[in-house]
């Protein structure tokens with residue numbers, strides 16, 4: 001095994017092009033578990049932590065571009081006000097030690113259906129900035145996840161940043177687990193109200209082979225909410241929204257929970273997240 | 285590979301390091317610093333917690349090569365010669381140490397907590413130590429130790 005330590009972004013891209021099988025390592029909170037337990041013996045590790053281009057974030061009017069090495073702790077501390085949903089999701093990840101190392105880009109690279117960043121990235125319509133020596137492209141989050149722990153990066157591509165739209169409206173994220181920390185989600189749900197567009201965005205985690213949006217539920221609830229009057233959510237709308245979200249999932253039975261439980265819990269999470277977000281909108 | 289890093293204020297070299305090796309392994313097996321414990325090697329127990337450039341991390345999840353030219357502080361680096369750090373003293377005095385396996389990680393995590401937040405609430409303590417497991421004490425004495433260490437810190441400043 002080799003340990004490659006590029007010092008700049010162009011050098012990292014060149015290395016990845018020469019050695020497509022090299023495994024990128026950022027916080028190492030997924031990669032090192034696999035290496036420690038001999039589940040993975042990559043021919044090379046490509047350490048990205050020395051690359052200055054990846055350590056910052058920047059804002060324009062529409063989005064925040066989060067560099068690939070920005071940790072959960074930094075998202076919580078530096079971006080909590082502007083990206084409340086992503087900060088909520090970040091707070092639920094692992095423990096302080098894990099949040100101090102783990103990155104959103106690493107969550108994307110691992111592409112676990114249970115990754116906690118994914119639902120809100122879907123709900124907000126985020127995109128992944130992928131780059132290789134051939135050039136740069138923006139992959140919408142909905143197209144990024146292609147299967148269980150599989151993503152749509154080409155072998156020579158690296159994640160440079162994640163572009164998260166600044167959405168004017170309340171956001172929520174919830175996850176089900178056995179305790180308040182160190183939990184891989186049994187299932188999870190994120191929701192974002194785009195107030196000017198009168199649209200609700202959603203993301204479901206840990207209840208299908210990939211994280212996914214609940215498009216039918218979004219269409220239904222966006223049309224059913226009293227946006228103008230800011231009245232309470234009409235009777236039955238929350239429950240119907242929850243049902244549609246649950247129908248979009250295709251969960252499995254596993255050690256963390258049964259498919260039936262996941263469906264049930266998702267319907268409850270969806271209804272509650274909607275109620276919390278709507279309350280915030282009413283008070284705003 | 286041959287690696288150089290600063291550990292507890294001293295420049296240290298490690299030789300013959302396998303590229304997939306963790307910082308924890310290097311500290312314990314190559315640099316003679318067995319304070320950081322190896323219990324799970326998967327980030328779950330916190331017994332390997334060290335500072336890496338001032339940030340509390342699980343040494344088992346840092347590739348040794350990622351620590352090159354960085355500054356590592358382990359539990360061995362907290363005491364001043366024979367004078368224990370106040371956090372260490374409080375753990376001893378509160379009876380927060382039984383088998384002691386979890387202790388080094390909890391000491392570093394507590395040290396980090398009260399450096400950032402000198403008067404943590406009980407909820408904040410639980411949250412800050414959520415990644416450190418103890419199989420002996422039932423945590424009550426650990427909470428006592430952390431509260432005492434925070435009081436001491438607050439009294440100092």
Ligand SMILES: Cc1cc2nc3c(=O)[nH]c(=O)nc-3n(C[C@H](O)[C@H](O)[C@H](O)COP(=O)(O)OP(=O)(O)OC[C@H]3O[C@@H](n4cnc5c(N)ncnc54)[C@H](O)[C@@H]3O)c2cc1C
Pocket residue numbers: 023024025026027028029030031032033048068092093094095098101102103104105106107108109110114115116117157158159160182183184185326327328
């Ligand atoms: C104890 C513990 C608790 C955890 N709890 C949670 C949790 O609650 N929720 C959750 O979602 N996850 C959790 N995780 C998983 C992990 O922490 C996250 O997935 C984290 O986001 C990974 O980020 P990282 O920077 O550490 O990734 P790494 O381990 O460095 O990399 C992860 C994957 O992404 C690839 N990669 C990294 N950076 C790039 C890049 N720039 N371009 C292309 N590919 C890249 C790597 O090759 C690898 O395949 C936990 C892990 C541990 C050990």
Ligand code: FES
Pocket residue numbers: 321322323324325326327328329330331332333342343344345
């Ligand atoms: S040994 Fe590192 S967290 Fe358990």
Ligand code: FES
Pocket residue numbers: 380381382383384385386387417418419420421
């Ligand atoms: S004292 Fe034994 S594990 Fe904590």
